[in-house]
Amino acid sequence: MKCRIDNGNTCRRCHRSGVPCIFVPRANAAGLPINLGILDPSQAEINKTVMRRLKMIEDYLGLSAPEESCLETDPPNGQMEEDEPETPEDHALSALWMAAAALEKVCPPSIGGGAGSIIWQRNMIKQLWLRFHETMPRLHFLPSKQTFSSPRPVLLASILYCSSARGTPEVAELAPHYFAVLCNAIAQLSIPNSEIGRPPDGADEAEEWAFQTVLGIILAGLLTEAYVRETGVWISVAYRLILEHCPPHADDGGPHRYGCAREWRRLFSGCQIVDLEHASLHLSCPVIPIEAPLPALRISPRDQLYRLSRMMHTGLAHFTGRGLPTIWSCFTRESPPPDAVMSATCSFSAVDAAVIRDWARQLDEWLVDFSSNSSASVSHDPSSSSSSVTSAAAMSEQDRTLVFRQYVLHRLVVLSIYHPARGCNLYSNSITPNEQFELLLSARATLRLHLNDKSIWSNWDFVMITWAALIVLQAVEGGAGELDDLTNIRIHLDMLRQTNEPRPSLRAMLVARLEQSLESVQTPSPTALRDPLQQPPLPLSPAFDYSWQIFDQASLQQMTYPAWPLAPQLQAAPMQ
Known part of the structure; x- marks a missing residue:
């Protein structure tokens, strides 16, 4: 038979x-006919990996022609070809699939692991790509949202990571894999003649490639600054690309094949912002110079972002290389060093005090200039990196909220130059009551940002607000707490927990650090907490000498009252 x-x-x-x-x-x-579709997926993946390695060996030895390669007819992982018919929308995204194929081609087989069959699926890439353009907030250095129909690989990798990290629980599980893809793509920029790091032929195409690559690095930096030290290296690469590909005398008002070519000045400002934010947390010297070397990148001295970046650059450069403790070090070590050790290595001179006071004065003036309804134009340069409004009166509520948020956060940076140097101890013997009072006011104002500003999303904002929460917790523990301190801290904790990104992640690290400090604080009696609405803040006596204040008295009082951020008395108050 x-x-x-x-x-x-x-x-x-x-x-x-x-x-x-x-x-x-x-x-x-x-x-018997063999149906490869019924093979075990893991075995199929092994077979494809072996064939890919064999293809590389044959190409190196010159034993096979490209058209004979089985990998040309069978896409990597079999995911870039779908059985479903192609829709007109999919056809419009053809450049998206080309960028994804380039990313997958240069990625080691280990990237993705078990999720390798998912991260390269067209449906997943399309979903993350569209979600990014629909939900990601406006960047303050790019007032108008940019949409790219032909993304380059680094920009696509950055968008896939950003969209997955801030996405639903299902896609957030893929964030670590897309982060590995992003790191690999940026690393390709430093490999000679790599497929991703090699600019295309033609001046227009090379400029577009460089612009998108730099933008991808900036987007990645906003979600990696602080806890990824390599962010500083990425910014250096982005700056080099700007210098190599930005037209030296580009006319921002002239015609361009690519609309984004008009935004080189804004892109340069974005690089400066990420660089300064990352440097402020690690107290390192900024990489991007404050004055652009190319005429096409120079911004009006009256520009909002230029003035803020200039004072930050000057202050950070002065205190770099001194061995001072950093804000980030207070999150990474278990316990601060003793005050005796800190005071021996962190002494401040009269010059340091003068730099701090000048920094604070400029920041106070910046707030008045860009939050007052009667102030002049934020910039007379139509191509500057600030919003294209002609007067502060035309600024939207969102713009004014952003200005006040930047002021509060940068104010805490200035005061924190001294605070970590005293062992991160609000009650250190080396800190005076006046300094303690001013620092605590700024910390409370920073902690309250979540109450009025729902657009907070970058790493730097989360780190600074958590840093403020740790300072306020010390005040509660020391008997100088207010009624709403613990409530505001728990609100911030809830905001940090609103993430689906797998651990370890920055927000999970901040939550763990803040919860650890909360556990060590004994809940005070409500009668032991001061009610700011019933009692005036101390000291506020008219006869009191306010010369010790680093910042303007009006801004200190403004942060004490619950009516901020847009109280008229601060907006119209002249600088003293």
């Missing part, structure tokens, strides 16, 4: 007999 497999499991004879099939085909039996 001739045996043959009918149902794919047993031969017909064994099936009728009801016995386990021990069928072995004869040597001259016709070969």
